[in-house]
Amino acid sequence: MARLRKGNRDLIKEINRNLVLNLIKSRGPLSRTDIARLSGLSLATVSGITNDFIASGLVHEIGAGESTGGRRPVLLRLNYQAGYVVGAKLMEHAIASAVTDLDAKVLYHRVIPLTTAGMDLADILQAVIQAIQRTIVESGVASQRVLGIGVGMAGVIDGAAGICRYSPFFGWRDAKIAEPIAAHFRVPVYLENDVNALTIAEQWFGHGHGVDHFVVVTVGRGIGAGIVANGQFYRGALGGAGEFGHITLVEDGPPCNCGKRGCLEALASDPAVVRQARAAMALGERTRLAGVEPLTLEAIVEAAEAGDALARRLLADSGRWLGVGIASLVNILNPKLVILSGEGVRAGEWRFGPMRDALQAHTFDGLADELETVIEPSGDETWARGAACVVLGELFKSPVHKGEAADLMMAVA
Ligand SMILES: [Zn+2]
Known part of the structure; x- marks a missing residue:
């Protein structure tokens, strides 16, 4: 190997530090010997790096681990309160x-x-x-x-x-x-x-941890998607990848916030469901929602639970559109996992039952077989x-x- 420039040596040092840090994070507590074995680094390199981490407070030494004959090794654990x-x-x-x-x-x-x-x-x-x-x-x-x-x-x-x-x-x-x-x-x-x-x-701390191919679809005021492919977060050329809510499902469909028509978001988001409920009532459809103000997704979910046919139909329609859209994502990206999140998750099975059926019906044969969907409740804190x-x-x-x-x-x- 050619002699390394200083910048490259620093980078390799940085990569080794990162490798050790991530091993302690994902597999810890670990002994220095474990880290050397798992990382392929020398024990001296591992000791140097871990001593730096301990000095900065990022890593703690905790009691001794199982002995394999000799002195029991000291275990290292990430100090999650270091910052x-x-x-x-x-x-x-x-x-x-x-x-x-x-x-x-x-x-x-x-x-x-x-x-x-x-x-x-x-x-x-x-x-x-x-x-x-x-x-x-x-x-x-x-x-x-x-x-x-x-x-x-x-x-x-x-x-x-x-x-x-x-x-x-x-x-x-x-x-x-x-x-x-x-x-x-x-x-x-x-x-x-x-x-x-x-x-x-989700990639670092949630369902997506350790999954190389997954998408997060959020439903609520809008509809969006985040994509991880080959273990890498995918941003697109301008950082705009995942504007999933604005794929066109109905040419000349209802107007969308983005200024175009017939987008998934204009058909299936929470405000779209509320708009459709108002339109149905304006046409004289009988529903428990008559006179309910403010008319919100919660009110529609409550009405669905109480047996209201309109509320059930609109939530199911929204789920179906969502399933059709997600099927296209699956056909293009072939993810292993789809995580559904956002405020709209509170519509529960009234929306997600029909969504799963549509997803199954519109996904290319074979791609849905091992596909897992997870529904992750979320609020402002999330x-x-x-x-x-x-x-x-x-x-x-x-x-x-x-x-x-x-x-x-x-x-x-
Ligand atoms: Zn749009």
Whole structure:
């Protein structure tokens, strides 16, 4: 092997540190000998790395493990309280934020209402900063122990630049989000599309952990998807991959928020179901929903449970459209697992029973055989935790996946 440039040596060191950290995280508690065996690194290298981790507080030594004859080895475990991260989800009418430990366990969360009328970008960023500040203070975690902040929001997000390329809710184009927040808190700030953040949370800490091919589909106010293929999170050329709610299912169908027509979201999202209920009542259909205000998805689910035919039919229709859409995702990506999340999950089997039938009916033969679907209830806290997991994902992600693969290839050439 050619002599390595210093930059390459640093990268290899970084890769080894990451390998050891992830082994302790996923397989720990482990002895130094176990880590050397599992990683293929020398015991001296492993000891050097783990001593650094112990000195920084990231790893703890805990009691002795099973002896295989000689002295019982000391076991190492990740110290999940070595630092904390904050996640915030910026929504149209509220900011949800949460403080988590390094195991993505939520220690504290809160939702602060947001009135955006008359507010410009700078005002809204100020509100986000205040919400994060308040959450940190109320969590009781010392601000100097916060390692990073993740911010999630709907729209097309350029995560690397920390810029929101397009937000349908706020009407922003190329809005700088991460930089002003980072300047205030003086820690790294990661901006991510909200559904992508939830997907990263599933990848590192949820059902997707260890699964190389899965998609997260969120249903609620909108419909979105996050994609993991070959173990890698898939962003697309502009960071806009997964705008699943805007695939066209009915040409010239009902108008969609995006300005187009007949999108899945315009047919099957929670607001679409509410709109369809109002339209049916306007045509004189008899239903328990008559006079119910505000007419919400909860009210429709309640009516379905009480035997209302219209409510049941509309939830089933929405599930069927969803199943048709997801079948296309499955036909293109062949995932092993589909995780359904978002506020719309509360419609339960009224929506997901028909969804499964449609998914089965429209998936290419063979691709549905081993396909697993998981329904993951979620609320504002889940979205905020997702944003926090973007920071944790960066912490545990291999440097090779941080865009330095080319350097590595030079190093080993
Ligand atoms: Zn659309």
